[in-house]
Amino acid sequence: MKIDIMTLFPAQIEAVLGESIIGRARAAGILDIKAHNIRDYSEDKHRRVDDTPCGGGRGMLMAAPPIVNCYNAIISDLPEEVTPKVLYMSPRGKTFSQEDAKQLANEEHLIILCGHYEGIDQRAIDHLNAEEVSIGDYVLTGGELAACIITDAVGRLIPGVLPEAVCHEKESFEDDLLEYPQYTRPIDFMGMKVPDVLLSGHHANIDKWRLEQAEILTSQRRPDLYDKYFQRKSAAEEAKKRKKRRKTTTAE
Numbered sequence: 001m002k003i004d005i006m007t008l009f010p011a012q013i014e015a016v017l018g019e020s021i022i023g024r025a026r027a028a029g030i031l032d033i034k035a036h037n038i039r040d041y042s043e044d045k046h047r048r049v050d051d052t053p054c055g056g057g058r059g060m061l062m063a064a065p066p067i068v069n070c071y072n073a074i075i076s077d078l079p080e081e082v083t084p085k086v087l088y089m090s091p092r093g094k095t096f097s098q099e100d101a102k103q104l105a106n107e108e109h110l111i112i113l114c115g116h117y118e119g120i121d122q123r124a125i126d127h128l129n130a131e132e133v134s135i136g137d138y139v140l141t142g143g144e145l146a147a148c149i150i151t152d153a154v155g156r157l158i159p160g161v162l163p164e165a166v167c168h169e170k171e172s173f174e175d176d177l178l179e180y181p182q183y184t185r186p187i188d189f190m191g192m193k194v195p196d197v198l199l200s201g202h203h204a205n206i207d208k209w210r211l212e213q214a215e216i217l218t219s220q221r222r223p224d225l226y227d228k229y230f231q232r233k234s235a236a237e238e239a240k241k242r243k244k245r246r247k248t249t250t251a252e
């Protein structure tokens with residue numbers, strides 16, 4: 001998969017996406033991620049990329065020409081029939097979710113535009129046909145960290161990026177449940193013991209305990225997710241489980 005990131009701070013992108021799993025996938029040629037410095041495409045002799053907003057107001061805006069020049073350079077080598085999906089990182093966008101990550105992982109080529117200052121000339125967004133994406137209800141100083149988050153979440157879904165041992169099926173959000181608590185050695189850490197069931201070697205009991213823990217955690221922390229999880233189970237399945245749970249509570 002190819003991801004081109006347009007930014008004024010390519011080093012910030014490299015600092016994040018040059019390391020760890022994504023860094024290794026790039027080195028292995030599975031992910032082709034490039035940060036492009038928008039400033040290199042300024043037509044100004046002082047390499048300026050910003051200007052004051054028309055109509056007045058505070059702050060500076062990123063001007064359209066350097067962004068569009070940068071975009072044109074990225075798409076210049078592409079075959080005619082290839083139209084990469086373009087994202088613009090903005091708190092104004094739709095909030096990014098795991099479902100979006102899955103959708104984007106099907107794309108062959110993504111282009112991500114990072115904003116700075118007080119925003120971007122609307123004509124740049126329009127010309128690139130960019131979809132605005134936010135990563136949550138808070139404001140960042142720029143789109144770079146958001147672009148890294150999108151790239152990480154999408155990149156790890158590409159086959160070969162994660163080690164074989166890591167299973168996508170049992171992850172938080174994959175089935176609307178948060179992950180159960182995990183333990184490793186030492187068995188007794190400062191008087192805190194690993195739950196007995198995990199040391200029992202009884203795999204059915206361990207699976208049952210993990211599912212219960214995941215359900216408890218999800219219902220406490222994310223009632224919205226828990227509702228979704230609950231609804232997705234068939235009525236029959238649900239009735240069966242409730243009966244079983246009633247049995248375990250009376251046994252306690």
Ligand code: 6GU
Nearest residue numbers: 089090135138140142146
């Ligand atoms: Cl994508 N950009 C900025 N600047 N702030 C944000 C954001 C993006 N998502 C949430 N806050």
